[in-house]
Amino acid sequence: MTEALKLTDLSKTFPVGRTLLGRSTGSVKAVHPVTLSVRQGETLGIVGESGCGKSTLARMLVGLLEPTTGTIEIEGDALDNADPAEFGKRIQYVFQDPISSLNPRKTIRQVMEAPLKRLHRMPAAQRRTRISEIFDSVNLREEFLDRYPHEFSGGQAQRIGIARALAANARILILDEPVSALDVSVQAQVLNLLADLRTKFDLTYLFISHDLAVVEAVSDRIAVLYFGSVVELGPAEEVFANPRHPYTKLLAESAPVVGRPLAAPEAAGTELPDPLNPPPGCAFAARCPRATERCRVETPVLEPLGDASEAACFHPLGD
Amino acid sequence: MIAFLSLLARNRLALAGGIVLSAVVLLALVTPLLPLADPDVTNTSNRFVPPFSEGALLGTDHLGRDLLSRLLWGTRLSLAVGFAAAIVAATIGAAIGIIAGYYGGRTDNVIMRGVDMLMAFPYILLALAIVAALGPGLFNALIAVAAVNVPFFARNIRGITVGIAHKEFVDAARLAGLSNTRIILSEILPNVIPVIVIAMSTTIGWMILETAGLSFLGLGSQPPQADLGSMLGEARSALITNPHTSVVPGIMILVIVMSINLLGDGVRDALDPRLKSGALSRPMAATQVKRAGPVPAPTGKGLLEVQALETQFHVKDRIYRAVGGVDLHVEKGECLGIIGESGSGKSVTALSIMGLVSSPPGVITGGAAHYDGEDLIGAPYRRLRDMRGRNVSYIFQDPLATLHPLYRVGDQLIEAIRAHRPIGKEAGRAKAVELLDAVRIPNAAKRITDYPHEMSGGMRQRVGIAMALANDPDIIIADEPTTALDVTVQAQVLTILDDLRRSRGLAIIFITHDFGVVAQLCDRVAVMYAGRIVEEGRTTDILDTPRHPYTARLMACVPELGGGKRRLEAIAGLPPVVDRLPQGCAFADRCLKVQDDCRQGDIPLVRSGARAVRCLYPEEKAREAAE
Numbered sequence: 001m002t003e004a005l006k007l008t009d010l011s012k013t014f015p016v017g018r019t020l021l022g023r024s025t026g027s028v029k030a031v032h033p034v035t036l037s038v039r040q041g042e043t044l045g046i047v048g049e050s051g052c053g054k055s056t057l058a059r060m061l062v063g064l065l066e067p068t069t070g071t072i073e074i075e076g077d078a079l080d081n082a083d084p085a086e087f088g089k090r091i092q093y094v095f096q097d098p099i100s101s102l103n104p105r106k107t108i109r110q111v112m113e114a115p116l117k118r119l120h121r122m123p124a125a126q127r128r129t130r131i132s133e134i135f136d137s138v139n140l141r142e143e144f145l146d147r148y149p150h151e152f153s154g155g156q157a158q159r160i161g162i163a164r165a166l167a168a169n170a171r172i173l174i175l176d177e178p179v180s181a182l183d184v185s186v187q188a189q190v191l192n193l194l195a196d197l198r199t200k201f202d203l204t205y206l207f208i209s210h211d212l213a214v215v216e217a218v219s220d221r222i223a224v225l226y227f228g229s230v231v232e233l234g235p236a237e238e239v240f241a242n243p244r245h246p247y248t249k250l251l252a253e254s255a256p257v258v259g260r261p262l263a264a265p266e267a268a269g270t271e272l273p274d275p276l277n278p279p280p281g282c283a284f285a286a287r288c289p290r291a292t293e294r295c296r297v298e299t300p301v302l303e304p305l306g307d308a309s310e311a312a313c314f315h316p317l318g319d
Numbered sequence: 320m321i322a323f324l325s326l327l328a329r330n331r332l333a334l335a336g337g338i339v340l341s342a343v344v345l346l347a348l349v350t351p352l353l354p355l356a357d358p359d360v361t362n363t364s365n366r367f368v369p370p371f372s373e374g375a376l377l378g379t380d381h382l383g384r385d386l387l388s389r390l391l392w393g394t395r396l397s398l399a400v401g402f403a404a405a406i407v408a409a410t411i412g413a414a415i416g417i418i419a420g421y422y423g424g425r426t427d428n429v430i431m432r433g434v435d436m437l438m439a440f441p442y443i444l445l446a447l448a449i450v451a452a453l454g455p456g457l458f459n460a461l462i463a464v465a466a467v468n469v470p471f472f473a474r475n476i477r478g479i480t481v482g483i484a485h486k487e488f489v490d491a492a493r494l495a496g497l498s499n500t501r502i503i504l505s506e507i508l509p510n511v512i513p514v515i516v517i518a519m520s521t522t523i524g525w526m527i528l529e530t531a532g533l534s535f536l537g538l539g540s541q542p543p544q545a546d547l548g549s550m551l552g553e554a555r556s557a558l559i560t561n562p563h564t565s566v567v568p569g570i571m572i573l574v575i576v577m578s579i580n581l582l583g584d585g586v587r588d589a590l591d592p593r594l595k596s597g598a599l600s601r602p603m604a605a606t607q608v609k610r611a612g613p614v615p616a617p618t619g620k621g622l623l624e625v626q627a628l629e630t631q632f633h634v635k636d637r638i639y640r641a642v643g644g645v646d647l648h649v650e651k652g653e654c655l656g657i658i659g660e661s662g663s664g665k666s667v668t669a670l671s672i673m674g675l676v677s678s679p680p681g682v683i684t685g686g687a688a689h690y691d692g693e694d695l696i697g698a699p700y701r702r703l704r705d706m707r708g709r710n711v712s713y714i715f716q717d718p719l720a721t722l723h724p725l726y727r728v729g730d731q732l733i734e735a736i737r738a739h740r741p742i743g744k745e746a747g748r749a750k751a752v753e754l755l756d757a758v759r760i761p762n763a764a765k766r767i768t769d770y771p772h773e774m775s776g777g778m779r780q781r782v783g784i785a786m787a788l789a790n791d792p793d794i795i796i797a798d799e800p801t802t803a804l805d806v807t808v809q810a811q812v813l814t815i816l817d818d819l820r821r822s823r824g825l826a827i828i829f830i831t832h833d834f835g836v837v838a839q840l841c842d843r844v845a846v847m848y849a850g851r852i853v854e855e856g857r858t859t860d861i862l863d864t865p866r867h868p869y870t871a872r873l874m875a876c877v878p879e880l881g882g883g884k885r886r887l888e889a890i891a892g893l894p895p896v897v898d899r900l901p902q903g904c905a906f907a908d909r910c911l912k913v914q915d916d917c918r919q920g921d922i923p924l925v926r927s928g929a930r931a932v933r934c935l936y937p938e939e940k941a942r943e944a945a946e
Binding site: 049050059062063064087088089092093095096097100101102103104105106111114115118119153155161164168183184185186187188189191192195210212213214216217218219220236237240241250251252253254255256257258259260261262263 | 486487488490491492493494495496497501505506509510660661776805806807808809810813814817832833834835836838839840862872873876877878879880881882883884885886887888889890891893894
């Protein structure tokens with residue numbers, strides 16, 4: 001199977017603080033070197049809590065942020081010049097907040113025409129037919145095209161956001177929390193639409209969310225991010241059912257599930273490490289019930305664990 | 320545009336300003352067509368003729384020139400220079416501001432430091448320096464006035480641009496292949512133009528004054544050409560003996576500047592989106608109550624009993640029935656869940672109890688909320704204020720928005736206690752530490768001196784809970800308190816709430832959209848749809864056998880952890896808008912089992928034992944709809 005997207009040692013470090021001369025006084029590693037590959041037609045789910053670097057990673061993939069180190073390969077070609085217009089034809093982004101991702105002073109037609117005009121230099125007549133085709137595939141009526149964004153509900157606006165990404169003709173979509181701003185009954189509509197589009201146009205998805213149940217329901221594989229690193233990667237049906245990394249287990253046990261009694265799975269008050277002053281070794285060690293001396297000194301890397309799963313842990317569960 | 324004009328016309332002062340200004344502008348425009356004397360012809364034998372004389376309506380000046388003619392020609396010139404300077408300053412200033420704000424980083428730094436340097440000079444000094452360098456003359460005065468006002472526009476527009484440049488639609492435009500120039504012109508500029516217009520309308524009067532000032536000093540228009548400033552300047556020497564020569568141009572300056580400022584304020588008010596949404600109009604201290612029907616008598620059910628509560632929002636000529644007759648009660652030590660989607664009225668129900676719905680536009684139009692036999696709806700504000708926090712307290716969704724960013728959390732806690740009883744400094748501190756300990760904030764004694772931004776979201780929400788506990792209330796109303804939190808933190812916060820209610824016998828009304836949370840925390844649950852309760856009962860009963868089709872469908876469309884990859888059972892369509900509720904069942908349009916009689920008349924909430932359901936054809940015992 002071909003690889004749609006391949007990241008090698010991709011990382012991002014942000015400078016923090018500034019002296020009078022503009023030199024930075026410190027740095028925060030938002031994303032530690034990540035090596036991942038996504039197969040053509042696959043949905044890779046990325047879960048993690050706020051501050052784990054999932055949005056930074058996503059923005060690098062579409063060229064909105066320049067990576068500090070590492071390379072991105074899209075459908076076999078290296079794309080590391082951080083030029084959104086070059087990326088735009090191959091990989092597109094669907095934003096979390098559907099309303100604020102649409103310019104309030106442009107009609108939907110103007111929004112939809114931009115990628116066709118700028119990325120593909122399509123003549124006017126062709127644009128018209130292409131837009132109707134796309135609108136039809138996301139179940140939106142064509143009369144919406146001449147309205148302004150504020151006239152739409154969240155669910156409709158998110159369909160427009162998806163339609164815009166499709167208009168660029170990209171085959172890889174980065175979905176950054178695409179349903180978390182939507183009501184539950186609308187969430188399901190959008191998730192089903194995404195699933196239909198994937199089969200129809202043979203799309204590859206990177207689905208980023210903090211909602212474990214949603215990610216599990218849509219993904220083939222899931223990567224769990226903690227403090228800027230991938231700590232576990234495995235098939236969707238396995239990751240939360242049989243977690244290998246203690247952090248994944250904590251996540252799975254924290255999710256509220258009907259029929260499971262309420263119990264905080266860890267002591268109160270545990271928090272993420274300070275990003276300005278990261279601990280040596282495994283970032284999860286301070287919260288981990290299985291941590292040993294080695295975990296506090298050495299940083300574990302993502303390693304295959306026999307079956308299809310990989311985990312960055314010296315003492316994985318289920319061994 | 321028509322909406323804007325009608326909004327503007329509602330402001331009487333702005334309307335008056337607009338009318339006066341249009342009259343002045345019209346007069347200035349038609350000046351060349353009027354049968355006026357030549358403004359520059361001197362006639363020294365007719366010096367200082369008083370106003371209302373034969374042949375000179377406003378008299379003549381020290382050289383015997385006709386004042387009316389000079390006034391009109393002068394106004395024409397002053398207006399032209401003022402408008403031109405405003406347009407030049409706005410164009411250059413906005414361009415600088417947009418470029419600095421959009422590119423940021425070093426470009427921004429260099430440009431804005433330059434602008435700061437310009438601002439560091441007193442404006443009149445700067446204008447004098449520019450005119451001194453270029454030489455006197457009206458055109459140079461125009462350049463000076465424009466240059467002096469560029470920093471004002473640049474700073475204003477830069478601030479707005481920075482906000483817009485980080486919006487997601489700009490990222491989206493970049494991904495659609497637009498170049499930076501195109502993004503500035505087609506994405507940023509249209510969003511900035513209203514601000515430019517507002518800034519211009521409020522500064523144009525100022526610029527006319529500045530031009531007049533320079534002319535007054537002899538640096539603007541050169542004799543014999545008249546503008547308002549030079550007329551004043553020339554009349555200065557005869558101020559005492561022949562005051563009319565100064566009063567005439569003085570009044571014109573006053574009229575122009577006043578009318579422009581009044582109109583400008585009106586334009587700003589009409590264009591500013593915050594003012595349009597009514598966010599700056601102060602809400603009343605308690606929700607307005609206008610109950611039409613009789614007030615229901617308490618039946619003595621529970622600690623708090625809400626009966627037939629109706630809350631509406633009156634916006635212009637529309638009436639939004641946010642809450643359309645809700646009955647609920649909560650016992651001591653019980654946790655009642657209210658579940659629903661956005662717009663279902665769950666938050667408005669909770670806020671109505673203590674009169675916290677902002678009025679205008681909120682109005683409570685019916686029902687009662689009895690706390691310990693006392694009706695809270697329509698209770699005097701003093702009584703409500705006394706009870707808020709002490710008997711019934713709230714926890715909100717976003718702790719960052721509910722905590723004051725400039726005060727330490729400990730001080731905010733002490734303030735919450737002091738609102739109800741006097742407490743000394745030491746005792747207050749001890750109580751604050753005790754409260755933070757109760758919500759399991761580690762190292763509480765040290766953290767009371769933290770500011771809200773120094774805490775993580777989970778810690779902030781704990782402070783929010785501590786504040787709700789500060790005066791030992793009997794009831795806590797928690798409005799989506801964990802929605803903004805991560806799952807691991809959510810589990811911790813839910814455990815704290817659960818422990819508190821067991822240890823202190825607290826009654827909790829917990830508002831959420833998450834069935835998992837309801838299942839873990841709540842004893843009973845009420846499901847709301849379009850402002851009404853559609854189903855109510857014990858949590859386990861409802862989750863096992865939902866009877867209202869909406870409950871069943873809603874549960875089916877939420878993915879549950881452990882279910883694997885699958886297709887979800889979406890509910891087609893959208894909830895109805897509450898200003899146009901359909902007849903009969905509000906869910907009828909989305910329901911698979913809808914019959915003709917579902918769309919007629921009022922469908923009652925039918926109670927049987929602990930359960931109640933508002934449906935003519937409820938689901939049978941098995942979870943047929945969910946399967």
